[in-house]
Amino acid sequence: MNEALSTSAGKGAQTADAARILVVDDNSLSRKKMRMAVESLGHSADVAKNGLEALEALKSQAFDAVLLDIVMPEMDGFDVLAAMKADERMRDVPVIVISALDDETESVVKAIELGAEDFLPKNFDPVLLRARVESSLSKKRFRDQELEYFGRIERLTEAAEVLESGRFNPESLELDELANKDDPLGRLAAVFRGMAGEIYERELKLKRAIHTLQGAFLVIAVGLVWGLTPALSRMASGLGSNPLGLAIWVNGIAAVFCLGIAAYRGKLPRLNCSQFMFFVYWAIIAGILQRMTTFVVTEHVEAAMLSLIVTLQGFMVFAFAAVTRMEKATPRRLVGLLVGLIGVSLVLLTRFDMSNGAQSAWLLFAMLLPLLFAVEALVLAGKRPEHVDIFASVGLMMGLSACMLAPWAYFSGDLMPLGPQIGQLEVLVVLMGIVGAGSLLLAFHLIATAGAVFYSQSAYTMTIAGVVWGMLLLNEELSALAWIAFAIIAIGMYLVEPKASDEELVIKRSFNARD
Template sequence: MTTLPPNQLAKVLIIDDSLISRKKLRSAVRRLGYETDLAASGEQGLAALQDSEYDVVLLDIVMPGMDGFDVLRAMKADAALRDIPVVVVSSLEDERDSVVQAIELGAEDFLPKDFDPVLLRARLTASLTKKQYRDQEKEYLSRVERLTAAAQKVETGQFKPESLQIEDLRQHKDALGQLAAVFTGMAGEIYQRELRLRKAIHALQGIILVITVGILWGSTPAISRLAANAGASPLALATWVNLFLAGSYISIAAVRGQFATFKLKYLGFLAVWTVIAAILQRVVLLFLAGQIEATLLALVATFQGFIVFVFASVTKLEKATPKRLIGLTLGLVGVFVVLFDKLDLTGVGSDWWWLLLSLSLPTLYAVEWVFVAAKKPADLDFLPAIGVMMLMSSFILAPSAILVEGSLLFSDSFGEVEVVSLILCVVIAFTMITSFKLVDLAGPVFASQSAYAMTMAGIGWGMLLLGETLSSTAWIAVAFILIGLLLVSPKPDNTEIVIKRSFTE
């Protein structure tokens, strides 16, 4: 009867203005086992075609209003209807020319009004078979187009396996399905190879940034102590450092046009960040630098790693893996060994007091990094943000420095203290921008390991600039710190990876 899939009945739309003809056709079509719908005019027929799907249309030519020709023209002009086969119903003797015109307009066949049921069956079966072949051809061509589009994406070198959207093509048991299977397999292999390379580069970038931040950051205690020894007061020095950073970052951001996207809604985030980083951190660091050795200050800063780990684990910002915990613990063991070797902690004395006070510094660092990682608006650029933050802090620190220390000036002329302070400004400027790049890339837990690198660099800078030393026991402890750093890996890179490689060159 039909080549449609089993259990799927063909649906026939009968368009005829004659009630008798409609009923006659419906009765004959139903006896053949097809479903039928009726339309008494061309307008009703087109409306029915828009509302439902039909496999074939039996169309009367001569009708008042919209006749069969008009219906054919409308169907052929509609991409969704043009492939539905149409059998025109005609009184052959009276409408031969009309039948020819209908076929020229796209009708599949004709049927006389006084038809034989066998002829009706033949016309419907032939029309349905042609439609099915056309549908199969369209479906096959659609698969070819999708596979071609996927190949073009791979050819440009910018793709992800799921973006190819051809997984379902593999289910077809033909040559095109086999080609799709091979193609998706090869594309997947290319993507996985690129993914492994991306992860290796990601880890290497994280390690390089950790070392860079450590070297820069590790120099700040030694340079701050040099500035303090030269006569720089903490509040005044903090004010000048923040003014330098504000001027630098605001100028660069203005040249780059980054203030165009700056919004007032960021001020709440910047206000909290200002208090944590630009005021409390800066003043505590510069105050402690004038009181305790730079190597000791660098060692105490290593506590930042453990504090960040605890914060990130509690807030679910990052996963607390056993490997990371072991790495942090080894690092802390090394720090404690050095502290006990370097300080007199056998009784209650000034060393205990300074040690406990200095712990506020890594705590502030840890709070800042976790706060920035968790609360930084996604569309906020760091350069204008740091510039505005430092400017806000300067307005607070400057009056405080004048009130407490009497002046913002260190001396009457540009001398050693000014040179050292300027060097400190430049180092902190590079340290901050590199640190935030590290947090974005590797996450706050791994970024906090720059504190271990800072410890190593701080020890080196302390020895180089201030002549400070460590015992052999302390150097063994430093090895524990390095092992701990290696065990704490960067956070997984969950960003969407897009291959950017051309395969046509």
């Protein structure tokens, strides 16, 4: 510390109520006298030789009282008083002015008007100093307690306003410290915190139940819509279509459908390079590899069997999400996936012919499809541009994939002309385009709201829907054991709940007694 401002350890015996007092005087002998007098009272004393140093000390440190000389160079005691009372951080520090001015009465009046707590002459009596310092400190302690009490009331009022707004969680109320106080206000805060916690938990359970129900409906919708794809693809194959040409038409129709809706809504996006590359990657995974695999495999594997194989994506997504920590791998979710796998295995046992080598080879190739679905789900869950409209996103991806497939089809001679007359194949292609767009739109929304792992449960509804559509459109049949397996799959779907939502809980009810 410099010579002008120093901190002295108290020479007297300091009590638990010892205060920290700032002595301000331009005269070194007077400073020393007042410092020693303060320390003899059991308090600690810091010193400043002028008003500027005093204000700097008061801004940087906390003091319980100030002994202030009036007549000082650069900034006198009156100016210090005025500056202190204008500053919220130091206006409540009590000031005892000490002066040897001739017009003592006038100085006292002016000091009191500026906010001084009391007055002492330069040749003060130690007993009088003790009385006035202790009186000032008592007022300061009472004021501090009053401010602390009002601060607690304000904190409780703010918590009530947060609760009334309907947007809160128990932690955001910040009542723990207040509720730990053993007084009526602390007990009120504890009761208030407990009631808020009960309300929050009840509403959170309700929201989770609704969230799960919404996710379940989306899972069923995705499965029902996508489940049409294998059956429609198999029907189109029987009418002379080829996988490459079919993929171009289906993706192109889906792109026109989705981009048209996005344009009508004014949601066509402007993309930077990284965002455009995301849609390129997605187009390769979903629009090209996934579509081509589906259309090629459906020429050799019945729709019901292909739908069953797709259920394997649930375990692939769960494994990838757990390893990358994208979602929490809870035991309940794992059990749900295992139960679903048991159901799928039972269905496969009723359909799989081990003696047919060709079928076995195509079934193994079909295993690529759930892997592509799993990769797509994880890419959408972690990398999708969230600001891009869902219709524009699907339309861009499908359009890019159609554009990338077109040169390949042209040079390989696999372009598939349609029309000009509307026949069964044309109707099937248009229907497949709309189904493809619909399933992707639903999947995109499901992944964004419920997470990749929960989305993977749509594979089970794809299985059921694929089998049902195969039975209705292609006259395929299933045994009683297969239907039992479907019941087991449904149990597995129930156990795999959606991911926890990161959104703030909003309680849509009023706590305002005036309403």
